[in-house]
Amino acid sequence: MIFSSDNWAGAHPAIAESLVANAQGYASAYGTSELDRRVEQRFSEIFERDVAVFFVGTGTAANSLALSSANRAGGIAFCHREAHVNVDECGAPEFFSHGARLCPVEGARGRMEPAKLEAEIRRFPRENVHGGQPMAVTLTQATESGAVYSLDQIETIGSIARSHKLPLHMDGARFANALVSLGTTPAEMTWKRGVDLLSFGGTKNGCWCAEALVLFDLSKAQEMHFLRKRSAQLFSKSRFVAAQFDAYLAGDLWLDLARHANAMAQRLADGITASAGSRLAWAPDANEVFVVLKREAAGRLQRQGALFYDWEVPHDLEGSLAEDEGLYRLVTSFATRAEDVDRFVAAC
Amino acid sequence: MIFSSDNWAGAHPAIAESLVANAQGYASAYGTSELDRRVEQRFSEIFERDVAVFFVGTGTAANSLALSSANRAGGIAFCHREAHVNVDECGAPEFFSHGARLCPVEGARGRMEPAKLEAEIRRFPRENVHGGQPMAVTLTQATESGAVYSLDQIETIGSIARSHKLPLHMDGARFANALVSLGTTPAEMTWKRGVDLLSFGGTKNGCWCAEALVLFDLSKAQEMHFLRKRSAQLFSKSRFVAAQFDAYLAGDLWLDLARHANAMAQRLADGITASAGSRLAWAPDANEVFVVLKREAAGRLQRQGALFYDWEVPHDLEGSLAEDEGLYRLVTSFATRAEDVDRFVAAC
Amino acid sequence: MIFSSDNWAGAHPAIAESLVANAQGYASAYGTSELDRRVEQRFSEIFERDVAVFFVGTGTAANSLALSSANRAGGIAFCHREAHVNVDECGAPEFFSHGARLCPVEGARGRMEPAKLEAEIRRFPRENVHGGQPMAVTLTQATESGAVYSLDQIETIGSIARSHKLPLHMDGARFANALVSLGTTPAEMTWKRGVDLLSFGGTKNGCWCAEALVLFDLSKAQEMHFLRKRSAQLFSKSRFVAAQFDAYLAGDLWLDLARHANAMAQRLADGITASAGSRLAWAPDANEVFVVLKREAAGRLQRQGALFYDWEVPHDLEGSLAEDEGLYRLVTSFATRAEDVDRFVAAC
Amino acid sequence: MIFSSDNWAGAHPAIAESLVANAQGYASAYGTSELDRRVEQRFSEIFERDVAVFFVGTGTAANSLALSSANRAGGIAFCHREAHVNVDECGAPEFFSHGARLCPVEGARGRMEPAKLEAEIRRFPRENVHGGQPMAVTLTQATESGAVYSLDQIETIGSIARSHKLPLHMDGARFANALVSLGTTPAEMTWKRGVDLLSFGGTKNGCWCAEALVLFDLSKAQEMHFLRKRSAQLFSKSRFVAAQFDAYLAGDLWLDLARHANAMAQRLADGITASAGSRLAWAPDANEVFVVLKREAAGRLQRQGALFYDWEVPHDLEGSLAEDEGLYRLVTSFATRAEDVDRFVAAC
Structure with missing residues (x-):
């Protein structure tokens, strides 16, 4: 993850x-x-x-x-x-x-x-x-x-x-x-x-x-x-x-790899949208997914082995997060496996 | 070569x-x-x-x-x-x-x-x-x-x-x-x-x-x-x-590779010293050999597939080369094969 | 002026x-x-x-x-x-x-x-x-x-x-x-x-x-x-x-010159405060006076020979000027004469 | 001087x-x-x-x-x-x-x-x-x-x-x-x-x-x-x-000033040429005079109040100075007075 x-x-x-x-x-x-x-x-x-x-x-x-x-x-x-x-x-x-x-x-x-x-x-x-x-x-x-x-x-x-x-x-x-x-x-x-x-x-x-x-x-x-x-x-x-x-x-290897990365990002986005405990900050166009999580949930995911970064809230989203929420960035790549995406979503 | x-x-x-x-x-x-x-x-x-x-x-x-x-x-x-x-x-x-x-x-x-x-x-x-x-x-x-x-x-x-x-x-x-x-x-x-x-x-x-x-x-x-x-x-x-x-x-792979390159340089130097048509400009310490050749011989070697560079005559050697001679640099590496050295020397 | x-x-x-x-x-x-x-x-x-x-x-x-x-x-x-x-x-x-x-x-x-x-x-x-x-x-x-x-x-x-x-x-x-x-x-x-x-x-x-x-x-x-x-x-x-x-x-010439410049700025500020057609953007501490004028008045002053620059409205004052007003900077110096200040104020 | x-x-x-x-x-x-x-x-x-x-x-x-x-x-x-x-x-x-x-x-x-x-x-x-x-x-x-x-x-x-x-x-x-x-x-x-x-x-x-x-x-x-x-x-x-x-x-003040400086340099050069104890390193074209002096004479002149710099001997003059000689640079300017030039020459 x-x-x-x-x-x-x-x-x-x-x-x-x-x-x-x-x-x-x-x-x-x-x-x-x-x-x-x-x-x-x-x-x-x-x-x-x-x-x-x-x-x-x-x-x-x-x-x-x-x-x-x-x-x-x-x-x-x-x-x-x-x-x-x-x-x-x-x-x-x-x-x-x-x-x-x-x-x-x-x-x-x-x-x-x-x-x-x-x-x-x-x-x-x-x-x-x-x-x-x-x-x-x-x-x-x-x-x-x-x-x-x-x-x-x-x-x-x-x-x-x-x-x-x-x-x-x-x-x-x-x-x-x-x-x-x-x-x-x-x-x-x-x-x-x-x-x-x-x-x-x-x-x-x-x-x-x-x-x-x-x-x-x-x-x-x-x-x-x-x-x-x-x-x-x-x-x-x-x-x-x-x-x-x-x-x-x-x-066209490069295009295949990018398609895979983007598809994994979409899978992640879909999973998050469907999840109870998290939501998309905005819909992804490529291979980066920005998600709003309760800080506690983010900590729990990290303890389960998920690695991702905190992200600074952009100017236009200021005030749209609750006190106990954070913004997080998830990046997929050519190497991302669907099973890792699914594990992450399941744990959200 | x-x-x-x-x-x-x-x-x-x-x-x-x-x-x-x-x-x-x-x-x-x-x-x-x-x-x-x-x-x-x-x-x-x-x-x-x-x-x-x-x-x-x-x-x-x-x-x-x-x-x-x-x-x-x-x-x-x-x-x-x-x-x-x-x-x-x-x-x-x-x-x-x-x-x-x-x-x-x-x-x-x-x-x-x-x-x-x-x-x-x-x-x-x-x-x-x-x-x-x-x-x-x-x-x-x-x-x-x-x-x-x-x-x-x-x-x-x-x-x-x-x-x-x-x-x-x-x-x-x-x-x-x-x-x-x-x-x-x-x-x-x-x-x-x-x-x-x-x-x-x-x-x-x-x-x-x-x-x-x-x-x-x-x-x-x-x-x-x-x-x-x-x-x-x-x-x-x-x-x-x-x-x-x-x-x-x-x-110690790195030392083995360097020893090989240096040994190839020495083999080249020995061959040149023994050759009739070329001479060392000076004895090599490592993997670069500087050789004095008649320009004509250098051209011939290059036409036979040998690749090496002309070199600027250093200040302290100025005047020590004949009109029709040039100074050339030969560099050996971990990949140099003894047979290529020997072919070069034979062609000198 | x-x-x-x-x-x-x-x-x-x-x-x-x-x-x-x-x-x-x-x-x-x-x-x-x-x-x-x-x-x-x-x-x-x-x-x-x-x-x-x-x-x-x-x-x-x-x-x-x-x-x-x-x-x-x-x-x-x-x-x-x-x-x-x-x-x-x-x-x-x-x-x-x-x-x-x-x-x-x-x-x-x-x-x-x-x-x-x-x-x-x-x-x-x-x-x-x-x-x-x-x-x-x-x-x-x-x-x-x-x-x-x-x-x-x-x-x-x-x-x-x-x-x-x-x-x-x-x-x-x-x-x-x-x-x-x-x-x-x-x-x-x-x-x-x-x-x-x-x-x-x-x-x-x-x-x-x-x-x-x-x-x-x-x-x-x-x-x-x-x-x-x-x-x-x-x-x-x-x-x-x-x-x-x-x-x-x-x-202490330098201090005298600065005192004069600052005093001229204060005289300018006082005159502007007392004037009908202009107001201070804020009170001056030294030798720069920032004044809010109707653009039309500023143009008139400039046609009368007064030289001064338009100034960008700072972030914290945005919205405090009327549509037809501008912010202007007036700088005094060791060479500023009281009579020029008074002429400017009179013309405001 | x-x-x-x-x-x-x-x-x-x-x-x-x-x-x-x-x-x-x-x-x-x-x-x-x-x-x-x-x-x-x-x-x-x-x-x-x-x-x-x-x-x-x-x-x-x-x-x-x-x-x-x-x-x-x-x-x-x-x-x-x-x-x-x-x-x-x-x-x-x-x-x-x-x-x-x-x-x-x-x-x-x-x-x-x-x-x-x-x-x-x-x-x-x-x-x-x-x-x-x-x-x-x-x-x-x-x-x-x-x-x-x-x-x-x-x-x-x-x-x-x-x-x-x-x-x-x-x-x-x-x-x-x-x-x-x-x-x-x-x-x-x-x-x-x-x-x-x-x-x-x-x-x-x-x-x-x-x-x-x-x-x-x-x-x-x-x-x-x-x-x-x-x-x-x-x-x-x-x-x-x-x-x-x-x-x-x-x-044409600038030209007059330069002419004066150059003339003073020429006067200095003429005096040095005529002197017994010094010689020109080369003839000046403008307002800098290079003179060869015995070091002892240079020291004496400096003690008498003459100010001038030692100069590095240029490549093409190497070997042309005696052991006890030095090369010195004298620069004249718009402000140089003939009397100072003459005092210097007399003391050479």
Whole structure:
């Protein structure tokens, strides 16, 4: 009953096997091997256009490099208040961008409200040098609250960014979960809606350590080679990342894994809805379920071996919980078993 | 006949197996799993004292974090002119340390000459604010020229650093190769000789992606947690690095692999010495062999499938090569086969 | 009727004369002249203890260097939401501190509410590496809203900082105005209440370009020499700053100038209170007056030659203005004439 | 007999008077006053084309901002080994550019030798991400050795920079001294020879604190506003810098002052050439004289009140001094009196 996070799972067998299969033999280093090239090409196929792909080690690295690619002096990047870049990366975006600032935007379920995004950007007119200057917009798909921006919602954010000449970055640590939730294609969910840079995550969905920064604007690729190397993210045996993605993307494994994770989340949500002692805080779109439990019940579940985290009550839900209730996050993954879900629900 | 670099090899089967064995099941993320803890503890045993260990993804990250830990405003770190930090890391040490500067020191075979190190440090007296201030000394063991500092030589560098109150960092990308070359212990080669911070490399010696920053001064550990996270080097599934080191360090596998690589280098050196058409530029201490060949012979070898790099003639050898000769670097690894060495020598 | 800002005024004649008097002759450069030393010593007298003084060119530099002195990886500095460092310095604090972050704290009139400061600090427990780590608290005296922290209020903020082992910085761009408002001594308003670093401003109160960073913790002074030089704030003819402070501090000129500015603000406030068409948003403590005017009246005043800025309505006053009203800021200075105040009031 | 440095002098009376004349009255802050605008316009006249001008407080700031304007990840700026940016700025260029690196180039008298510059740039081909990437060339006019690049020499450096698509920066801390030495115009010495960015110094030639960063490429101006503000170099009472330049540039005062300083240097050189006990190390082009003296004679002169600095013997003069001789630098300025020069020569 481990619902702590999708990064508590290990690696999918097919991905582990791909690594073993590529353990032998020699390959040119630092991302220049045939395998690297082939897998990079695979991204262009998946996104239905030429893209520049940069393998890196962590989602934080992908996000921070994306923002540093858009860097300006006194730069300000707009993100949701609960975004990973804003609350969970220990200042990495600021470090990579030499002190650019993140400006938090409000909105329910981790999605920036377009009007609020527009209002925040307008607070920083270019002629006021004291306030700094807007440099990028970044959204998270799926959000930290397990919600998924619809294609229209992405389009709206994209058009706001474009109207201010700001690049739009998507933090896709849970890209696959969002994609299968919407039932759309990678192209539709990204560049066709105005996304310029994408952190394409594999780690949370069955890889060990496989993240890719995808640039749809090829003119930014040349500098990114140096940005990545300079930040110590160019692996000498880069092919071990490529090998993971090779198996991950083959035969739509990545989509199957995400579908499973989402289905387990839905099963959990259904069970909770039907249960007497718990209720959903809101319906899940992807693989994160937020549940309201009496604190006592949460403690009891944890003593029975269930692992999950307390969660800060978002602004728009403040006051909706009883005194003795808490908000809890449950995350499912490619490795979640239906029986564990059912045990949890039964114990609720 | 691939002698391009030790990072062209893949992973040793035992290390790949360890990864597969740890692919299943759940583990707490971000370096907090039992496996992480156990492998960290293993480092303390190996170094015969409590050490703080930080797994990172690349040697560049380990080196840069080590230097950033010693950072000062206007700081200057002293290294050999040919050191990896100085020529092969695209400014990562400067980036991680917010603009600290590397001051190159001369010396044969990649080893800093103590008198020259002392003289360089003295060029920056603390009372001259314009010149900046010394902040660290870093040496590479084994060096980029395949030489190994003797224990006495490390001691000498260490005492110079200490006399100026500077921490001493060792770039041990090829730590194991140096260790078995000297036939000594990790403790003797590091903190007993004045080393304060160590980049302990596993990648070049049979791992996929396993580097550890080892701090002998535990008072620096608290800040390093934030430095590592802030630079995007804290892996969520950190245990996949731990699993590599687990196999790497078990039963002295790491020493066996390094002994093999060094033996292959020696076999290569012996063959070249005996050959008619080539000569050693200098005798190898570890797993890098530098050979003088007629350019024409080098071209012929490459056309026969041998892979190796041209090398810049070091300052102290300038003028010792004939017009039609070049200097070439051959690197052996855990994966080098004696038959490939012999084929190369035969073709020389 | 120029009430735009106190930095629209020029220099007080005594300060201009001091510069002229020091224009001739030679003096050793980069802050080492006798005049520099003598004026630095004067600060120790004024603060009744040994202090380390660093002349810099702008208040932004003093603030940013102060924060960089407290810098930590993933560091977070706590300030009021409306603080100059947070809204008017184009990311300089973040740049100087390599990406440290400012965490805004709420409170009326630009003063951080102690309970909210405490709550914000507690959001970042040291064991959560993802969130970053607290590094400093900074308060503004007088605040951007023209309020002055009482000695007890500074003491309270100081004890919160101390309880979390965080240094306390005071942005004293309007230090003199606050000091005479409280009728206290520099020592009482700073280190005796827990202030560790002070930006001591002269520019807004009659100097041309004279700011001093004052360190009460002398152990931080050695590194600050390099931090200042490295950030291009060590003037070769540093004595031209010293000469300004020499006249500024002589015979309590600085206090007289601040008293005048504050008195003009009070005269303005009294006139507005008595006027029919305008009202004070809140009573001024120092030299900034915030007035509520009908927009139409504001436009009329501006057409009559009055210069002043629109101001964003602070959170706690939202909803208290009528549709056709605006909030405006009027700043007085050493150069403000009573007749201009009276003309403005008459025109209100 | 003060020949320590030209920044030991104070301010020229006309410049001090201009400050006093502008002390009164109000002016809009942060570089937006009429005086600021008028003086900026004056630069366009002097340079015979539209230029963007940014007043800053120190030469280090101007140089560092210029380089940060050309910044790239892993960037490398090429300068003479003895350049001020390389030896006297405590890492400010690296700090402002987030870790870009300075690559020293050799050449006599502080002038980069074109062939060596070309060779150094070629060491960093863009396809080798490990080595970093060239980002700028910077030359000093006049050099730290008192030499002046001829127009042809600047053209040559400029064409090398252009051929590698690198912007060329000129550190003109002693711009006026070089200009009158060549008897040319500002336009001829800068953009007509390929200079893209210029640090235009006033401080060493009679101002107190007046430096200007001049951009010939206007497309870089927008970002520079933010770079300057972000680095704390935008003065609120910016007009006090403008007032200095106003007097400095009026009626060619700046050229007169430089001519005087250069003439004093020539008088010193002539006297030394004619003296028995000393000799010129090389002939001066501007206002710095390098003299070889017996150490004993130098000590005697210093005891008689002469102030001047020991100087490191440049590479190309090594071995040309006797055991008991030293190299010394004497700097003249607008304030140097003929009688002091003559007293010095007589005492030699």
